[in-house]
Amino acid sequence: MSEEPTPVIYWFRQDLRLDDLPALHAAVESGAPVIPCFIIDEDAPQKWAPGNASRWWLRGSLGALAKAIEKRQGTLLVRSGCSEDVLSELIEETGAYAVYCSQAYEPWNRELEERLGARLGRLGVALHCLPGSLIFTPGDVLNRAGLPFKVFTPFWRHCRSQLPESRLLPAPGVGAFAAQVPTGQDPEAWPLASSSLQPVEDWGERWTPGADGALSALDRFLNEALSGYREDRDIPAVAGTSRLSPHLHWGEISPRHVAQVLRTDAPGDTEDDQEKFLAELGWREFNQHLLFHFPHIDEQPFKDDFKSMPWRPDADAFEAWKAGLTGYPIVDAGMRELRATGFMHNRVRMICASFLTKHLLVPWQWGARWFWETLVDADLANNSGGWQWVAGCGADASPWFRIFNPVLQGKKFDPEGAYVRHWVPELAALPDRSLHAPWELAPLLLAEADVVLGETYPHPLVDHATARAQALEAYHDRSSAP
Numbered sequence: 405m406s407e408e409p410t411p412v413i414y415w416f417r418q419d420l421r422l423d424d425l426p427a428l429h430a431a432v433e434s435g436a437p438v439i440p441c442f443i444i445d446e447d448a449p450q451k452w453a454p455g456n457a458s459r460w461w462l463r464g465s466l467g468a469l470a471k472a473i474e475k476r477q478g479t480l481l482v483r484s485g486c487s488e489d490v491l492s493e494l495i496e497e498t499g500a501y502a503v504y505c506s507q508a509y510e511p512w513n514r515e516l517e518e519r520l521g522a523r524l525g526r527l528g529v530a531l532h533c534l535p536g537s538l539i540f541t542p543g544d545v546l547n548r549a550g551l552p553f554k555v556f557t558p559f560w561r562h563c564r565s566q567l568p569e570s571r572l573l574p575a576p577g578v579g580a581f582a583a584q585v586p587t588g589q590d591p592e593a594w595p596l597a598s599s600s601l602q603p604v605e606d607w608g609e610r611w612t613p614g615a616d617g618a619l620s621a622l623d624r625f626l627n628e629a630l631s632g633y634r635e636d637r638d639i640p641a642v643a644g645t646s647r648l649s650p651h652l653h654w655g656e657i658s659p660r661h662v663a664q665v666l667r668t669d670a671p672g673d674t675e676d677d678q679e680k681f682l683a684e685l686g687w688r689e690f691n692q693h694l695l696f697h698f699p700h701i702d703e704q705p706f707k708d709d710f711k712s713m714p715w716r717p718d719a720d721a722f723e724a725w726k727a728g729l730t731g732y733p734i735v736d737a738g739m740r741e742l743r744a745t746g747f748m749h750n751r752v753r754m755i756c757a758s759f760l761t762k763h764l765l766v767p768w769q770w771g772a773r774w775f776w777e778t779l780v781d782a783d784l785a786n787n788s789g790g791w792q793w794v795a796g797c798g799a800d801a802s803p804w805f806r807i808f809n810p811v812l813q814g815k816k817f818d819p820e821g822a823y824v825r826h827w828v829p830e831l832a833a834l835p836d837r838s839l840h841a842p843w844e845l846a847p848l849l850l851a852e853a854d855v856v857l858g859e860t861y862p863h864p865l866v867d868h869a870t871a872r873a874q875a876l877e878a879y880h881d882r883s884s885a886p
């Protein structure tokens with residue numbers, strides 16, 4: 405290609421940043437010009453290909469990464485196809501002698517790393533696959549018996565006591581990237597289009613994919629939401645959380661970086677809130693470590709006895725849930741927020757997931773799939789971990805008999821109804837006291853608020869007490885199944 409020294413390839417995956425990226429740092433340290441590339445893998449298992457909202461995010465994030473690389477006089481090369489084939493072609497085209505990348509922990513990604521290592525080995529090319537997306541490397545955190553932790557509290561106690569004082573790695577400087585790279589695909593041709601399922605055309609106002617967006621979100625969080633996080637994080641009408649999840653999923657900021665900034669830049673008197681926030685990052689670590697040790701939990705329950713759970717795969721009920729038409733305002737608000745914004749508040753994720761799996765007895769995997777399609781932060785470990793936690797079949801799960809009452813949850817966490825009124829505007833004129841249970845209001849008072857149940861807003865899909873009893877019975881039947 406040129407008279408440049410023999411290059412190495414940096415293969416970006418779920419680590420779309422330049423700062424504090426160990427594998428990229430190692431590539432630069434090799435002294436060879438670095439060819440940065442991203443492959444839209446069309447050969448990965450179709451069922452886990454990025455969903456609608458993730459595609460939107462990924463397109464924006466790649467654009468931001470390309471600009472950051474351009475500022476350093478490099479060019480991000482994007483191609484689509486089978487990762488192994490594309491990398492082999494690139495090696496042939498450039499003569500690269502090594503490929504660097506960050507580890508990813510989804511089962512198919514780990515298999516891909518293994519196959520790729522063997523294939524590159526046959527070509528005499530080294531694959532350097534280093535940790536980069538977590539604070540603690542899966543496989544390194546084990547209990548005294550040398551086994552993976554299955555319960556969060558001891559896992560996090562263990563990790564928390566060893567939280568490293570991080571020395572963050574610098575981004576590559578000008579001159580680190582190769583001056584010439586082979587041609588890639590035009591951004592217009594990237595196979596990352598979103599469907600009309602969600603109003604993604606408005607999302608640019610709401611989200612800023614990329615490393616700069618991640619830093620702004622962190623900055624906003626530190627200055628506006630960290631103080632009071634412990635309580636406010638449960639109130640969906642308040643912007644009381646960081647909204648860092650899509651940025652963390654795509655590796656636009658490292659969790660070490662987040663923890664470090666928390667340590668150095670957090671306002672005073674927020675120690676308690678910081679601890680709570682770190683513990684949430686801890687849940688992210690825990691879920692990734694679980695998926696690493698138990699790769700079947702993407703689709704299978706962690707607890708084996710849930711394999712015989714008598715779920716009711718009711719497609720109509722599932723559609724009503726997806727559309728935010730269950731007749732339970734807090735559930736409907738959450739499901740509509742998800743569709744409209746690609747995000748749902750954590751408390752409401754729990755309520756909606758509980759309603760689907762316990763009130764409707766629809767398999768948790770169906771809900772997880774819908775979230776996968778519609779969340780901008782869709783993440784295999786966190787999504788299956790979250791769903792299994794709520795459904796009661798996860799490693800350190802909420803007990804099955806803990807069946808959220810959606811009315812009480814609404815009253816507790818959205819007491820003035822601001823969240824429900826925003827997402828379910830047809831109920832906006834109802835008085836606070838009956839906003840979370842409109843069917844309890846006399847028809848005359850409903851009419852005064854322009855609500856006609858069954859016409860302007862649905863009757864409840866199920867009765868809470870009956871559904872609760874049926875859920876407990878199903879759970880019992882599971883236990884007594886042969």
Ligand code: FAD
Pocket residue numbers: 637645646647648649650652653684685686687688691748749750753754757775779781782783784786787788790791794
């Ligand atoms: P913050 O409260 O600001 O937390 C900071 C970070 O900690 C988050 O960005 C996230 O990376 C991590 N975190 C926070 N809460 C959790 C948690 N309960 N479990 C694991 N990590 C957590 N999170 C995803 O990132 N992707 C998913 O696909 C996903 N699916 C979920 C499905 C269900 C049914 C449930 C109950 C939870 C799910 N979560 C998922 C976890 C959680 O809801 C989101 O991480 C959180 O709402 C993101 O908002 P935030 O960034 O403002 O969180």
